[in-house]
Amino acid sequence: MSQKGLSGFFEKYLDENHIFKDKKSLQASYTPETVIHREEQINTIASILAPALKLDKPSNLFIYVKTGSGKTLTIRHVSDKIQQIAKERKIGLKLVYLNCKMKRIADTEYRLIAQLIKEFGEEVPYTGLPTDEVYNKFFKILEKTGEKVIIIILDEIDQLIKKAGDEVIYNLTRINSEVSSTTVTIVGISNNLIFTENMDPRVRSSLSEEELVFPPYNALQLKEILKKRAEQAFKNGVLQPGVVEKCAAYSAREHGDARRALELLRVAGEIAERGGLTKVRIDHLDEAEDKIEKERVIEIVKTQPKQSQAALLSILMVFEKNKDAAQTGEVYEIYKDLCLKTDLRPLTQRRISDIIGELDMLGIINATIVSKGRYGRTREIRSDIGNAIKQRCKTILTHALGI
Numbered sequence: 001m002s003q004k005g006l007s008g009f010f011e012k013y014l015d016e017n018h019i020f021k022d023k024k025s026l027q028a029s030y031t032p033e034t035v036i037h038r039e040e041q042i043n044t045i046a047s048i049l050a051p052a053l054k055l056d057k058p059s060n061l062f063i064y065v066k067t068g069s070g071k072t073l074t075i076r077h078v079s080d081k082i083q084q085i086a087k088e089r090k091i092g093l094k095l096v097y098l099n100c101k102m103k104r105i106a107d108t109e110y111r112l113i114a115q116l117i118k119e120f121g122e123e124v125p126y127t128g129l130p131t132d133e134v135y136n137k138f139f140k141i142l143e144k145t146g147e148k149v150i151i152i153i154l155d156e157i158d159q160l161i162k163k164a165g166d167e168v169i170y171n172l173t174r175i176n177s178e179v180s181s182t183t184v185t186i187v188g189i190s191n192n193l194i195f196t197e198n199m200d201p202r203v204r205s206s207l208s209e210e211e212l213v214f215p216p217y218n219a220l221q222l223k224e225i226l227k228k229r230a231e232q233a234f235k236n237g238v239l240q241p242g243v244v245e246k247c248a249a250y251s252a253r254e255h256g257d258a259r260r261a262l263e264l265l266r267v268a269g270e271i272a273e274r275g276g277l278t279k280v281r282i283d284h285l286d287e288a289e290d291k292i293e294k295e296r297v298i299e300i301v302k303t304q305p306k307q308s309q310a311a312l313l314s315i316l317m318v319f320e321k322n323k324d325a326a327q328t329g330e331v332y333e334i335y336k337d338l339c340l341k342t343d344l345r346p347l348t349q350r351r352i353s354d355i356i357g358e359l360d361m362l363g364i365i366n367a368t369i370v371s372k373g374r375y376g377r378t379r380e381i382r383s384d385i386g387n388a389i390k391q392r393c394k395t396i397l398t399h400a401l402g403i
Helices: 003-015 039-054 071-088 109-119 131-144 157-164 167-173 201-207 219-233 243-254 258-274 282-303 306-322 328-342 349-362 387-400
Strands: 061-065 093-099 149-155 183-190 210-214 366-371 377-382
Touching (some): 039 061, 039 183, 039 210, 071 093, 071 149, 071 183, 109 157, 109 167, 157 167, 157 183, 167 183, 167 201, 219 243, 219 258, 243 258, 258 282, 306 328, 306 349, 306 387, 328 349, 328 377
Parallel strands (some): 061 183, 061 210, 093 149, 149 183
């Protein structure tokens, strides 16, 4: 395409917008005015955090939730309402929301405290100081702040604990014994329903004073969410009959993930738009699902810690031999060889089994515990992803591990 032709293409693209009215309403970052099908969870969280408005310390809260179950929308909705009332009535209350999955924000204990300091308007270097010194600076800030109650919301808290250990949570919960002028409440949110099982009991008990589990959305709820967002996102008459229904039914059957359902609908619209069409058809959903699945698997593989990458590469190498299945023992033997080649410190077989369970939760593999009689139990590992994606994953992992 010539430079002149390229200008014409963009002009035509602007003039022939047949599909979208407001695409932002289908994006994960979009916050709707009302949060539907989460009324019970909203009320529960509100009742737990409400004492903060009387300057009483709320209980620490731990929220377990699958990805795409509305937890971010829900917690932000409650937080915004509490902060609004606190501001109107001049109540000394501050809420801080941090996503522990984001690098350079809260993926280590040092960076977490540094970011909390930044939330109070001061700065420390993101590296270089002793951790005790950073804590002491944070304590001094809390002593002189005008807020009497502080609620720290740590989204994806399991990512922080995976990198920094659970001692960081214990240190946070002990702030109240170090600072007398204010109280701190921790709200932890995790997509991993079992990760606290490996935490130190004293840490678990101090964190999980109150617990809440979000159920996944069912097909009817997803349909209503998608329908509401689709009315905002697409022009009238663009979606062919059955598109929203199929998108909701598929998502409910596979994962109950509203975020991925909205992404599926958005990508289907983009596929129709790129084809110069005026309708989004059901077959566009199938094409969108294939595209999203490839991108999702690749992104997960790239962002896993080195030990998880080594375990996954070991699984893929077993698949190449056995074609369709692998077991924990044979995966562990290959994993140990990879550690020798990459200077990784070998983990125990039990820990590798835990990592396999985590990869299963991410949807990259399917790991089922099977009995071997008097020989004990093992995990039988399979995968539904295509051979082309497996091969690409293997290439990415080989490069990432420096093999």
